[in-house]
Amino acid sequence: MRLGETLRRLDRLQHSLGFKIAASAVVVGLMLFGLGAVALDAIGSREAVEERLAAVEATQEEQADGRESLARAGDDASALAAVQRIAEQQDNPTGRAFAIGAGGFVALVIVWLGLALTYLGIALVAGVVVVPLWLFESTRSFALIGAGVLALSASFTALMQFLRLAFSGPGPVFAIARNVLAEAVRLKLSLLFIVLLVFALAALPGLLDGERQLRFRIQSFLQYGTGGAFWIIALLTLLFSVATVAFEQRDKLIWQTVTKPVSPAKYIFGKWLGVAGLNAVLLAVCASGVFLFVEYLRVQPAAGEIRAFEPASTGVLISEDRLKLETEVLSARVTAEPEPPFRMDDPGFRESLREYIESRRRIEPGFAQTDAEFEEVVRDTFRSATVHAMTLEPPIITPTGAQAVPRYFRFENLEGARRSTRPVTIRFKVNSDENNPTHFYDIEFLFMGSSGPFSTHRKTAAAVTQTMTLPNDIIQANGVLEFYMYNHGRDDDRWWETGMQLSGPLYIDENGGLQLLYSVGDYRANFMRVIFVLWLKLAALAMLGICTATFLSFPVATLVAGVIFLSAEAAGFLAGSLESYRIRDHDGNLIWWKYVAEQIALVISDFFRIYASLRPTSRLVDGRLLSLGDTALGLVVLALFTLVVYAVAVLIFRRRELAIYSGQ
Amino acid sequence: MQRNTVLQLIALGVFASCVAAAGFVSTRLTSSSSRHQLVYTEHTAEGLPAAVGLGVALGPVRGFFVNFLWMRANQLKDDGRFHEAMNLSRAITALQPRYPHVWVFHAWNMAYNISVTSSDRHERWQWVNNGIQLLRNDAIRFNNSDLLIHKELGWIFLHKISGVTDDANQFYKRELAAEWTEVLGEPPRLGPVLSASLARTLSESLRGTHGYRLQLPRNEGERIARRFTSVARADFEQTLEEGVGPDNTLTRRQAEALAEMLERFGVAGELPRIPLSQYLAGALYEAWFGPVAAAPETMAELYQRNPQTRALVEAIRANVTTNLDRTFLQRYTRTRAIANSVYRDRLDQVGPRSRALFDLVEDERFADAWPALLNHVRRRVLIDHYNMEPSRMIRYTRRFGPIDWRHPAAHALYWTTRGVELSLRRVEDRNQDDFDFINTDRQVMHALQELYRFGDLYFSYLYHVFPSLRLDRGQLADGMVIDSLYRAVPNAYFIDTYAQTLEELRERANQFGIFEDYRRRTYTLYSAGYENFLKDAIRFLYRRGEIERANYYHEKLITYDKRNVHYAALTYELATSIDEFVREQFSEDRFKTHYVAVSEIEAALQGAFINGLLTGNDTLFQRNFAYARAFHRAYVREQVEGMDLAAAGGRGRARMEVVDRDFRWVAGSTFMDLISTLDISDAERVYDAAPEDLRRFGYWIMQREVGSARNPEIALGGREFNDVFPEPPGMDEFERWMDEQLTRFRSN
Structure with missing residues (x-):
């Protein structure tokens, strides 16, 4: 029998219903077996973790370093609970279960697409290439990249087939969407980006620095895996969404569509559906890859561990790298800010201000006469009071030595953080008058926790953000966190020798200079929300690209849509920059061109304020929660934006005369 | 002549003129580009990294791109997102490797900002060390003579490790000491007099036994010989009649005779008490390090010089490791440390490779091959792993004194001095503002001061690397917990070095400004520093009971002609007896200063x-x-x-x-x-x-x-x-x- 005939028979076989049912049964069976193995392993692992924790618990009283890695705070029970919570990640089967589920789903899709034997054949050929490469140290990285590329490509092609099936319904919208998908893999422009994406993602794990702490490796991978994938897909979306409409017009292919009974609304929607579907497939492939590799990295030994979750030093509950990874990176944390000393609308404050203004008017009769002027005085006074409340005064020199000055801080409504067993993080940044990077300051924190007062010191340079991981028992039972901060001055301040004090005050920015971060959820759910928001952004971008292409040529439409997209992405940076942007010279004269630039920047930053505030990738990398509320807000705003742009595109498209029969 | 021919001749003439002009200006251009650090390396033959190619490929976009990365890296650093800031800095250094500020920013981030975010000592040290490695191994390779990078590297050693501002400074000091014990071995222990083991080292070096021959000044040789009886030194004195070697050093025969005398009486246990002078202390360190500096460059050369090493290397490669590098030295030092300790009987519990290494160390057949091989590996590690030059190290030992490379100030001294020396070749009138010689030189002085204050190091390597005496394959001694001893006490052999170097640097400082010109200023930092230094030294020597030397330096302080004159009464205050002077020193709160405390307590105890x-x-x-x-x-x-x-x-x-x-x-x-x-x-x-x-x-x-x-x-x-x-x-x-x-x- 000839090879061609054999292949044809095999193809017929993989398309037959009986084969599909049998193959599906095999896949489901393997999935069940895998899930069972994971569950059994988790039970065994849980027992090992419990044994280790029990051993640690039993010996911790003898160990001076027992709670070293939890910043030596609070009582041991709290520290142990926090560690236990982290150690549970070791036997958490979610990652492996997800891998089996995702792999099984892709396999079922392949089976029912009638491609099971084809993919099996490709896998065998790939194995023949990859396995020998794996055997040699020098070529192992190529094997990894090769395997990654194959897995990602197989997933991508299978999901694309699945999407085609999903779009196989009747009507012009699905037909146009199907065409878009076909175009995506046919057009060199989009194919280039897809290949680039697959190779970049496959090569990324190999670029991680194995010497680096685990938390930094994972942060880097999340940053470049998620953020990098988003930007590549965004560029693809921008170019492809414009191209798919603009090229049809340029090449007159659109005649074949618009001469049929297809309304502009359906045409635009069909195009958008195709691009958004492609985005969904690409994001799903990338997100799965990133998620699975993060789960893999998570069970690798962190710095200071002999095995994952097992510290190298005896008597240490948890390595610092692991603690920070689990509490500051693979986490979904929310931020609390300290309570201001009083509110701006506090009646007492306003009353005392009125008295002050009255007394001032006796000297200066015209002072704060109008309501607007009064409000300005209120704002200025409140601001200076807030700045004062966030200033750490330098130590006072007394005959017996230096005396640090306490500054009181209070956080409220932390019941959730107190109930949880997870550690909390204090994040702070101080500024000095000169912010000299060679100067180091000694800051003391005195916490009035539920286990009694507890003090710890941190050494910090000015203008550098610092974090401290602490057990949650620094929060009182009523959900209030109270502590004092002391500025013990500069390290090199040898006032007793020189007779001159060098240390000055330290300032904490009232906006984000001092924060408490605590975990309220799982990183995995956060990851899913982040991916969803990224898809929303891409979908909006797709509509923007299509809209601009309805009336502009490819290069111009790309430029316009690109500028709008970059403006939206840079809106946060722009808003931050505007704070220090000066439109007047030293003499107070207005510089007109700076004024114009500022107004344009203000419009952009205001218009995209909500878009910019989403920051999904940054939140993921920093272990910050992207809440359901934020996700819903993002959904509403982006959906609204997409709808408006859609409406504009339809309106424009209706007015276009794209298929005029000239009669010649 | 046809018109075309005329045109062709004119074109040829223009072409020839251009070639001639190019030949004329290219030499100046090359030297100027080198002077202004516009070349990747000082030797054009050295290959460029792939990243440089990427930078070139980016063309005009590179500047814009680097600017963007630079702004973002700064912002990320301020936000505490160090991991990303580091990635970006790495990208910038790859794109513009000759931009020293980025290297410095990147190293500073690691050594100062990221390190303090961790409370784990090991992790902190890793970051500090990463910062050092970045400057030493990468930045300096691309910017071989950049002063800023050398200065910052020296500063990390001096401030971050040698200083006390970091909570974990004691751990850093131990880690560095352990690392350099592995790289160079333990240096000679200098006591107050020449011990038998030091005499043996000196003797071997005078003979050139390990490939390095010490050139000892004739007067120093005579000073040593005078301590022996006239009978004992007769052979040596006989050789003195033949004159002196180059630069007033001992001739080969004189050195041999001195070596013979030292060895004979050292072995017999009749060595007279020969006080160590500053010079002799430095010479002993030179004798110790010299064989490393003079070791063969390549394995082939090693085999040629010492054929026995070939069998040893083959045995090591077959049973221990194929890489004769830094990790090999680490394994060797650890194995030796165990073998030479009271825990020697635990060797049967170590891993098979360490056991095999130990067997090779003990193998009598390789007794001569080991020192030769180790010296070669140490030399290669210094060059390849640490980007250091053994010849320069030995030159600095000769110049400054007994530099213990386990001490952070030793490295600060090496890198800052190197930076100054190389930069001086590039400086000229029009670009001298680009070079901060004065502050770098001050750092040299601080390093010397540190070596005086803490340069005599007692460090227990074994207990540092095996805090629980635990090896990779199990506990050696259950429950045995011993930590390393690290005692850094004053090293009086640097007192004179400080004074000598100060004058050299003051001379240079006067070329670049008037900040240190005592003739034009009533107060200079160099003079103030030297006055304080002398006060400390006098107190130290006085407490140690070396009253004569203390008096000498007291006299020097009183008669110091470059003293600051802003406080006229000082002359009268100083002009007291040595007893009163020392007593007066403590009318202030001097006991609160850490280095004074170390110096006073140590000196009093030694005394x-x-x-x-x-x-x-x-x-x-x-x-x-x-x-x-x-x-x-x-x-x-x-x-x-x-x-x-x-x-x-x-x-x-x-x-x-x-x-x-x-x-x-x-x-x-x-x-x-x-x-x-x-x-x-x-x-x-x-x-x-x-x-x-x-x-x-x-x-x-x-x-x-x-x-x-x-x-x-x-x-x-x-x-x-x-x-x-x-x-x-x-x-x-x-x-x-x-x-x-x-x-x-x-x-x-």
């Missing part, structure tokens, strides 16, 4: 032991010992006890706790250090004269140093250990107390 016990002067011993105790009490009360909250992460060790808070331990450990560096006869004398409690310390250390040696009778001159060092009463209780102390160190 008590050397000038009191060794010479049998009990009054001097009692006086100095009581002074050390009183000073210690005052310092601990002021700087340690009240500062526990400022302790390094609550570890119980205050940041300024540069001396232990238990005086018994301070005195005992100083006694142990001293007695273990003395020859047996002196050690016995000191031991006999010491009070009972100190004798327990002496017994404890000598039992481990000598008593457990394989052939203690050789060291003890054929006598039994307990005859030389009779066991003092209460040793059982003392052993328990020592265990507690060592456990306490580990937990700290």
